[in-house]
Amino acid sequence: MSGYKLNEVELQNAISNLPGWTVKEGKLHKEYKFSSFAEAMGWMVSVAIYTEKIGHHPIWLNIYNLVQVDLMTYDLGNVISNLDVELAKKMDELSKSV
């Protein structure tokens, strides 16, 4: 899928359909809390498999059962793109099956 920078309206519209996601320091940001480290790690592995498939990767930090995620597109100059929104949606979807 080709990437394009979202304009302000597109970004606000995307955010309103992504529960828990905010824009923080120019990136899409969310903090996921799982019930254990194993569940956090299982989700991260499922996300990792997907990111390899689409060639778009998160910036993330795992602290026991917490995962802090930041999404942006460096290929387009560190902007929030449609690819970040697609990845955010997939992360949420995969978090429901943990």
Ligand SMILES: C[C@H](O)[C@H](O)[C@H]1CNC2=NC(N)=NC(=O)C2=N1
């Ligand atoms: C060559 C490779 O597909 C590119 O460097 C991809 C890899 N993963 C990526 N991930 C993110 N988040 N942004 C990118 O611009 C990006 N580019």
